[in-house]
Amino acid sequence: MSPDPAPSQSAPAVELRTERLTKSFGDRPVLRGIDLEVGREEIVAIVGASGSGKTVMLDCLLRLLEVTSGRVLAADHSRRGSPLTEITDAREAVLQRIRLHWAVVFQRNALFSGTVYDNIALLLREHQELPEKEIMRRARESLSACALDVEDVLRKDRDELSGGMAKRVAIARAIAIDPAVLFYDEPTTGLDPVVSGHIHELIWDMHNRPRAGGEQRTTVIVTHDKDLLRRLRPRVVMLHKGEVCYDGSYARFGKADCPAAQEYLREMPVLHGRRPAE
Ligand SMILES: Nc1ncnc2c1ncn2[C@@H]1O[C@H](COP(=O)(O)OP(=O)(O)OP(=O)(O)O)[C@@H](O)[C@H]1O
Ligand SMILES: [Mg+2]
Structure with missing residues (x-):
């Protein structure tokens, strides 16, 4: 069963906001007062030289890192129409509720040991109480949406996947939970130009694939990949x-x-x- 109440007209147009966000490690500042607003349904690419703080920024948005000062606020898709929720110091229960609607494709994919099916099923079970039959249906559907040969890949072990396949599986796993916001950290690093091109298309398709309720998703991508920018023509930060x-x-x-x-x-x-x- 979906945790979402019925869609509301008054859904906030802002998905994420940072206010004077700073992050330092010791006395070394990495982010110095970032004000950023990500609108719902946008594709935003965070770019910059190596070491400029892109991953630190993403980790602060996800609250995988504690910020040094400032605030990070996010839309709560479990409570449509509610104001943005500050996640900087939110309780774990609030954070979990907000994260139910987020999916992250990590640079190294972060696939668990086990089969492709195990990976998708585990994440789905963490998110929602679904019968096994529905979990299998969603796994098949999301693998197929990521242009994978479902029969071939479903029972493959994580360690049997090529780099491009593993990336597609990571995206399929993310999309299976039907997230409102998709975050990608360097989705094409280490992939050859042809496979990277396929991943660009996939990111575009997943962004434009409506959620179960019909709404469009928001996509935030940390990237070095200039071809990705050319293909997706995102808002650039x-x-x-x-x-x-x-x-x-x-x-x-x-x-x-x-x-x-x-x-x-x-x-x-x-x-x-x-x-x-x-
Ligand atoms: N846990 C940490 N402890 C100390 N310094 C850190 C930590 N994480 C990141 N940094 C520093 O913060 C700065 C920004 O790092 P970050 O990983 O965000 O860069 P980036 O823009 O993602 O670079 P790349 O393009 O190479 O991935 C770097 O100088 C890095 O050394
Ligand atoms: Mg990085």
């Missing part, structure tokens, strides 16, 4: 020296006046209508 140096459309990213964005863009010539050097 660029971190530099612990601050947001660009926040806007992909189309305008080319005109960003932050030097760090320009440096990033010099390696991204297609955005300027030029072809990469042969």
